[in-house]
Amino acid sequence: xxxxxxxLCLAILAFAATQALAQDSGEVLIKNATILxxxxxxxxxxxxxxxxxxxAAVGKDVTASAGARVxxxxxxxxxxxxxxxxxxxxxxxxxxxxxxxxxxxVRVRDVINENDPNIYRQLAGGTTTIHVMHGSANSIGxxxxxxxLKWGKTGEEMVVTDAPRTIKFALGENPKRAGTPQQNPFGGxxxxxxxxxxxxxxxxxxxxxxxxxxxxxxxxxxYEAAVKKGENPVPPKRDLKLDALADILRxxxxxxxxxxxxxxxxxxxxxxxxxxxxxxxFQHVLEGYKVxxxxxxxxxxxxxxxxxxxxxMEAFDAIPGNAAIMTHKGVVVSINSxxxxxxxxxxxxxxxxxxxxxxxxxxxxRFVTLNPAKQLKIDHxxxxxxxxxxxxLAIFNGHPFSIYSRVEMxxxxxxxxxxxxxxxAHRDQLAKEKKALIDAERRNAGQPQPTQxxxxxxxxxxxxxEGHHGHNxx
Amino acid sequence: xxxxxxxxxxxxxALLGLLATRALAQNNEYLIRDAKIVTVTGATIARGSVHIKxxxxxxxxxxxxxxxxxxxxxxxxxxxxxxxxxxxxxxxxTEVSSVQETRDITELGDFSADAKxxxxxxxxxxLIPVTRANGITTVLTSPRGRLVAGxxxxxxxxxxxxxxxxxxxxxxxxxxxPRLSFGGGGGGGGFxxxxxxxxxxxxxxxxxxxxxxxxxxxxxxxxKAKDARAKDASLPSRxxxxxxxxxxxxxxxxxxxxxxxxxxxxxxGAVELADKYKLKLIIGGADxxxxxxxxxxxxxxxxxxxPVTEVPNREDDAYDRNYAMAGELFKAGVRFAxxxxxxxxxxxxxxxxxxxxxxxxxxxxxLKAVTIYPAQMFGVDSMIGSIEAGKMANLIITDGDPLEFxxxxxxxxxxxxxxDLTTRHTKLYEKFNARP
Numbered sequence: 082x083x084x085x086x087x088x089l090c091l092a093i094l095a096f097a098a099t100q101a102l103a104q105d106s107g108e109v110l111i112k113n114a115t116i117l118x119x120x121x122x123x124x125x126x127x128x129x130x131x132x133x134x135x136x137a138a139v140g141k142d143v144t145a146s147a148g149a150r151v152x153x154x155x156x157x158x159x160x161x162x163x164x165x166x167x168x169x170x171x172x173x174x175x176x177x178x179x180x181x182x183x184x185x186x187v188r189v190r191d192v193i194n195e196n197d198p199n200i201y202r203q204l205a206g207g208t209t210t211i212h213v214m215h216g217s218a219n220s221i222g223x224x225x226x227x228x229x230l231k232w233g234k235t236g237e238e239m240v241v242t243d244a245p246r247t248i249k250f251a252l253g254e255n256p257k258r259a260g261t262p263q264q265n266p267f268g269g270x271x272x273x274x275x276x277x278x279x280x281x282x283x284x285x286x287x288x289x290x291x292x293x294x295x296x297x298x299x300x301x302x303x304y305e306a307a308v309k310k311g312e313n314p315v316p317p318k319r320d321l322k323l324d325a326l327a328d329i330l331r332x333x334x335x336x337x338x339x340x341x342x343x344x345x346x347x348x349x350x351x352x353x354x355x356x357x358x359x360x361x362x363f364q365h366v367l368e369g370y371k372v373x374x375x376x377x378x379x380x381x382x383x384x385x386x387x388x389x390x391x392x393x394m395e396a397f398d399a400i401p402g403n404a405a406i407m408t409h410k411g412v413v414v415s416i417n418s419x420x421x422x423x424x425x426x427x428x429x430x431x432x433x434x435x436x437x438x439x440x441x442x443x444x445x446x447r448f449v450t451l452n453p454a455k456q457l458k459i460d461h462x463x464x465x466x467x468x469x470x471x472x473x474l475a476i477f478n479g480h481p482f483s484i485y486s487r488v489e490m491x492x493x494x495x496x497x498x499x500x501x502x503x504x505x506a507h508r509d510q511l512a513k514e515k516k517a518l519i520d521a522e523r524r525n526a527g528q529p530q531p532t533q534x535x536x537x538x539x540x541x542x543x544x545x546x547e548g549h550h551g552h553n554x555x
Numbered sequence: 556x557x558x559x560x561x562x563x564x565x566x567x568x569a570l571l572g573l574l575a576t577r578a579l580a581q582n583n584e585y586l587i588r589d590a591k592i593v594t595v596t597g598a599t600i601a602r603g604s605v606h607i608k609x610x611x612x613x614x615x616x617x618x619x620x621x622x623x624x625x626x627x628x629x630x631x632x633x634x635x636x637x638x639x640x641x642x643x644x645x646x647x648x649t650e651v652s653s654v655q656e657t658r659d660i661t662e663l664g665d666f667s668a669d670a671k672x673x674x675x676x677x678x679x680x681x682l683i684p685v686t687r688a689n690g691i692t693t694v695l696t697s698p699r700g701r702l703v704a705g706x707x708x709x710x711x712x713x714x715x716x717x718x719x720x721x722x723x724x725x726x727x728x729x730x731x732x733p734r735l736s737f738g739g740g741g742g743g744g745g746f747x748x749x750x751x752x753x754x755x756x757x758x759x760x761x762x763x764x765x766x767x768x769x770x771x772x773x774x775x776x777x778x779k780a781k782d783a784r785a786k787d788a789s790l791p792s793r794x795x796x797x798x799x800x801x802x803x804x805x806x807x808x809x810x811x812x813x814x815x816x817x818x819x820x821x822x823x824g825a826v827e828l829a830d831k832y833k834l835k836l837i838i839g840g841a842d843x844x845x846x847x848x849x850x851x852x853x854x855x856x857x858x859x860x861x862p863v864t865e866v867p868n869r870e871d872d873a874y875d876r877n878y879a880m881a882g883e884l885f886k887a888g889v890r891f892a893x894x895x896x897x898x899x900x901x902x903x904x905x906x907x908x909x910x911x912x913x914x915x916x917x918x919x920x921x922l923k924a925v926t927i928y929p930a931q932m933f934g935v936d937s938m939i940g941s942i943e944a945g946k947m948a949n950l951i952i953t954d955g956d957p958l959e960f961x962x963x964x965x966x967x968x969x970x971x972x973x974x975d976l977t978t979r980h981t982k983l984y985e986k987f988n989a990r991p
Contacts, residue, residue: 198870198871199866201874202866202867202874205874205875370983370984370987370988371987371990373987374990388900388902388903389899390685390899390980391650391651391652391681391682391898391899392651392652392653392899393651393652393653393654394651394653394654396651397651397681398983400979400980400983400984401980402980402981402983402984402988405984406984406987406988409988421866422864422865422866425866425874426864426910429906429910429960432960432961433906433960435960435961436960436961436962436963437980437984438984482960482961483959483960484905484906484909484910484912484913484958484959484960485909485912485913485918485959486913487875487878487913487914504873504874508873511871515871
């Protein structure tokens with residue numbers, strides 16, 4: 082059965098790849114649509130020209146060359162491709178290297194699963210860029226990766242190579258949970274509890290790591306200075322974990338820290354001051370509204386949920402006006418998914434924030450476009466509909482903030498990678514293919530099979546799971 | 556202070572008290588005027604009034620008069636809708652889902668028919684006002700996680716006590732059909748657990764089906780014996796068994812059963828049980844209902860689906876499978892209501908229904924799936940679920956379509972009383988937004 086599913090998946094992929102290749106060049110013109118630019122307001126009856134994967138023109142009077150693919154946008158709304166600043170999609174296996182509380186050396190980029198069907202589902206919800214993060218089990222987790230959802234390409238081709246490197250930190254209940262034996266989600270089978278077990282310990286774990294990281298950095302600086310002077314020093318011993326910590330201190334590796342409560346947010350900023358680094362973005366940051374002033378002064382962004390709350394003790398003071406208050410107080414705010422569900426409808430999540438916090442439409446749209454782009458420092462390429470940026474667009478059949486709207490088409494760098502009409506049209510064909518494969522498998526069932534070891538079942542998908550949806554009540 | 560003065564004061568206080576009582580009595584009567592009224596069961600009134608008295612809707616229409624003492628609510632430019640109903644929640648039974656001490660959802664033992672949700676409903680749960688703020692006035696709150704999990708209650712989201720909250724203290728028996736098979740990557744926790752324990756999960760599930768049948772047989776026999784003895788006191792009396800006692804209305808077909816069943820085989824199995832034991836069956840979850848749509852339609856078995864926004868189970872499912880399912884069930888003629896299956900996120904019920912409408916369900920049907928349809932399923936459609944004279948005054952005044960994200964609920968009535976719409980969230984918002 083596994084084999085059938087895999088083959089089927091390949092068939093779908095092959096189909097998607099063909100589609101992508103067929104449109105890999107030339108011009109695309111979307112005309113006569115309502116364009117929500119996210120940077121400079123709304124353009125009624127406007128057009129967008131994409132050439133060579135980049136936006137070449139936006140406005141009322143835009144013309145394309147004769148061979149351009151023309152998409153009629155009458156009655157449609159176009160937004161920038163949506164950006165998810167907190168994702169765990171397309172990770173092959175677990176998202177937590179939970180054996181230690183400091184695992185700065187591991188990289189999500191090494192375990193991208195480009196066959197994850199959630200990539201396509203999210204494209205079908207207008208999402209085009211995702212920040213795929215290490216889990217939150219560790220005070221200092223692994224290094225994250227930014228992907229474009231180029232369904233049909235390899236994981237390595239999806240990587241946004243000019244995005245600055247980022248690393249996951251985590252504060253509060255998750256990193257200390259491993260220190261609490263009865264709750265240890267990583268231990269089970271008699272594994273001893275792992276330090277730390279309290280918020281005090283989390284703070285000291287981070288201080289300890291940076292103390293070591295700073296000394297390591299000093300050794301390398303001294304070594305390099307000596308080399309420059311023409312001496313022949315012995316290089317320090319290379320340590321991949323400390324390399325990452327040193328890169329944070331050099332400002333080359335940006336921190337995205339999972340956090341909930343106000344106290345721990347202040348704690349990390351305090352440690353940052355002590356060691357001279359910056360926090361790029363606070364993730365979840367559910368009590369960010371309590372210390373928005375301090376976050377704004379530090380210069381960090383806040384990437385939060387629209388309305389998650391009450392799933393754990395540290396989320397009991399979470400409010401849906403969090404994004405609004407942080408925005409009012411000068412923090413660059415995004416709304417993220419942290420889930421394979423919400424990543425399919427970030428536009429809905431953004432829409433909710435308007436009511437809960439008296440925000441304008443454009444402010445809300447920026448939560449899932451321009452602002453996450455800024456937090457990931459890729460706003461020179463994505464996040465708004467402006468000339469020179471990537472041709473990443475979502476086309477809706479109504480206003481994206483109406484509950485009755487849905488995505489009709491999604492483009493990544495000018496390629497239509499989701500088209501609802503095509504998706505619907507090919508369902509029969511896929512069903513036939515599936516049936517043929519199953520029938521073939523059944524016919525072969527009686528035949529002698531070459532013996533081979535049964536592959537181990539894949540590990541249980543441990544979603545990062547801030548425990549939001551579905552059956553958490555059961 | 557002289558005695559006289561004290562006397563005068565007392566008299567004044569007494570008078571005040573009397574006035575207050577009178578005022579309260581008068582405040583029992585309201586006239587919501589000049590609103591668009593979406594009645595759900597009848598035609599929408601473009602501009603009309605709703606007269607509320609003693610907890611009930613007295614009159615609805617274009618021309619409605621009320622005594623001068625009635626409090627008038629000018630609703631020009633606003634709309635009146637019935638309060639929304641979530642047909643599957645654990646609201647009031649849990650506060651912080653990851654903190655076991657705050658969860659009262661799953662009792663020990665496979666057969667907990669005597670466990671009543673209503674007695675564990677916390678009227679002061681912070682989740683309740685948060686839910687109300689988005690227009691939900693009534694929910695089914697249900698035990699979960701056992702073959703017979705217990706008795707679900709239909710509650711209004713207002714009241715000083717759980718007695719005051721109850722629309723129906725016992726609205727349904729919550730049951731779960733044993734999990735027979737699991738496809739795709741998601742779900743299947745129980746199945747996996749059994750696998751890990753090394754047993755044959757299918758065999759274990761079939762044994763559970765047999766155990767469930769046996770319990771239903773016992774309950775039928777118990778009910779029969781009890782009836783017989785009621786007619787003939789010379790018959791020997793049975794020792795009272797609280798679990799079987801609670802099952803009597805189930806096997807007599809008087810109390811609806813909400814049976815969780817998701818795969819085609821599970822749904823068919825549940826229908827077989829209903830046929831055999833004459834159960835008043837409602838299927839909960841019903842993930843593969845479309846595969847058995849004609850069976851459900853022919854037997855007129857309603858189902859409760861949702862969350863609509865759940866990610867599809869199988870990797871080769873259509874991307875919009877769950878979004879579109881409600882629309883397809885509607886086309887197939889299957890009766891259904893939409894649930895959130897949650898507690899903290901019951902407030903998103905309108906968006907669950909609305910998302911189904913974005914993918915093919917007619918908008919009026921989406922609204923009915925969270926108002927009159929659940930009321931019908933639980934046998935309270937003469938009480939709630941629409942704006943009609945004689946019904947309990949559970950309604951909302953909004954500045955637009957309650958399924959839309961940007962709509963605000965301006966006022967809410969539950970059981971004829973205005974309800975406070977401030978929440979833990981609005982209070983924290985005000986407090987910290989004002990932080991200097």
